[in-house]
Amino acid sequence: MQSQTTIHPMALVEPGAELGVGVAVGPFCHVEAGARLGDGVELVSHVVVHRGVTVGEGCKVSSMAVLGGPPQNTKHKGGPTTLVIGKNCTIREGVTMHRGTDTSRGETTVGDNGNFLAYAHIAHDCIVGDNVTMANVATLGGHVEVGNNVTLGGLAAVHQMTRIGHHAFAGGAAIIDGDIIPYGMVMGNRARLRGLNVIGMKRSGVARAEIFALRKAYRMIFDPSRSVAENIPEVERQFGQSPIVRDVLDFIQARGKRHFTVPPLRAGADSDDDDG
Template sequence: MSSIHPTSIIEQGAEIGEGVTIGPFCHIGSQAVIGDNVSLLSHIVIMGPTTLGDGSKVYPNAVLGGEPQNTKHKGGHTTLVIGKNCVIREGVTMHRGTDGSRGITTVGDNCMFLAYSHVAHDCIIGDNVTFSNNVMIGGHVTIGNNVIIGGGAGIHQFVRVGHHAFIGGLAALASDLVPYGMAIGNHAYLGGLNIIGMKRSGMARPEIHNLRHAVRMLFDRSKSIKNRADDVRTAFPESPAVADLIDFISTDTKRAFCTPPLDSAIEISDSDVS
């Protein structure tokens, strides 16, 4: 059975799963779908067509499913879908999609959003993603699986962040970040590879070495990145990780790529990998 505090408002039509706990002063809209074993601590607002996956836990003052902050939105039916086992901390905001675009904002499973972070309209967030405190992402951003974003970082609209990437605290990312990349600075630049993340994911050392050399080739500035991508694919024909990297580079995008500073090159020592 679910437990609903008498001070909370559950509008008629809302779907509440089994084993749900709703604390005091929550407001759940009529189009909300709350999965099984969800915990809403207190003072939480869930608006519009919003789905919250099984086992998720939401902390006070979070607002989920608000209309997009986009002047092109005309009030049409759009949605927010949040996956299973997500932790959504104090003051987090997530907006629905825009009726003139994707129309849906999606968040994967097992994600953690620390206090006052923000997910804008039409974004796609993968699984096992961590937003630290006060992370802000603009509309239409795509975040791959297993990405970690440091506190106070901001990501420009339409930017893509590849899986297993790391974005440093207070970074301002206005360009696509390749899988396994590590972006730091304001504006953010490519400072190397997320070696720690690759180790934690269980990637074999030879694949890490392949990626290290592939990234050096990609960003040596002798040719454009997309032209160098062909050389890298030829140099590492047996590496799935490198193929994944090149597929990301080869995909059409509205943004440039996050690159190293003009006066430096990516340096990753063997001791970083071992």
């Protein structure tokens, strides 16, 4: 990281913007008063950072990205709200991330080490975890919650108020209108569970025994002969001591405002295609 902050002569950094050590602001960028750029942040060119935005140290933001635009929410009254982006994120061309809504949570939060590819969009009041990848044109509606280590394929679209559990995987062009359990893998329009993100779990170092337990629990949870609510007590009895199964059970029992994404009936309770 360079020790000195550099601002291109054709960039506009308004008085009142806060820049850390080693920040690089490229040509035609606009950083508004009230924005904060952490140490080592690089704005390549033509980047807009609105007021109320914090960009964590080490982030690299590519051309035409717009960070902290006002929420696309008719309930917003124009009051001050924020967007907070964590450390070491890669934000590629044309990405948009909006601030929160002043009549709601008031803040959009993005975690560390994110990889947001061209034209991805994060709407108002979202909570996005660490190590999240959103491929090209992947889109989150307002108030979406995304756990850690989630991957959304290109053109995937997530309905507002939806929860996505950590380590979940969504295939390209998936239309997601229901909550996705942790470690779940979904595909399609409308998206349905197609098994578990086994490859993702292996890459994250999940023990083989835990993966085996979760696969058995998954089949029991989504046994189509009974409702999920009826299946949960038996899953808790048999697998409740497994941390990875406990994650899934806690997610289901917490409930959100959306329904759960479930396997397609014709595919049964588990799919063989669970190596996403």
